[in-house]
Amino acid sequence: MAELKNYTAHKDRMLKRAAVGRVVADEKIKV
Amino acid sequence: MLTLFYGPGACSMAAHIVLEESGEKYEPKKMDLAAGEQRTEAYMKIHPLGRVPALRLDDGEPLTENTAILPYLGKRFDLWPKDPLGESKALSLIGFFATSVHPAHAHVGRPERYTADQSAFPGIKDMGLKTFHNYLKQIDSMLAGREWFFDRYSVLDPYGFVFYT
Secondary structure (H helix, E strand, O other): OOOOHHHHHHHHHHHOOHHHHHHHHHOOOOO | OEEEEEOOOOOOHHHHHHHHHHOOOEEEEEOOOOOOHHHOHHHHOOOOOOOOOEEEOOOOOEEEOHHHHHHHHHHHOOOOOOOHHHHHHHHHHHHHHHHHHHHHHHHHHOHHHOOOOHHHHHHHHHHHHHHHHHHHHHHHHHOOOOOOOOOOOOOHHHHHHHOOO
């Protein structure tokens, strides 16, 4: 996935959002 | 109050994120998909296909499928394009995610959906993985030089995020 630089940057932007962090923790997602 | 039925790690995460960000009080109902909770009689009345997500609206009516739930939530929480062309493009992208990207991923994770012949599973998974990766490259191209899928953050961003996880 790391080679998908734009998509990876989007993922990183998403993870900076507090609500996303709460959902990822609640659903026990490893990103 | 809205109620979201979701499964950890499933595509229902998109609606889960939107609701969590909305600031509006909602009821999250975590479904135990491994235990088959989505196939109980009670849940099948909400979603006859026994899948997540499902949204129970304020009046108790159910709404199913990301293709319907995300536009509904987007309009409710101002995370949806207002102009006709922007809305059409948003629907186009939701359609791409729901009918191409997600099924390609399902070929990898749930080959039993596509054949009862277990000897065919490796081939289905292999083709699904190649197709899925090609779709991810398309998504990567869509995001070139931009912060979000559209001019501003929208419900498409949590949906696109789901496939990275």
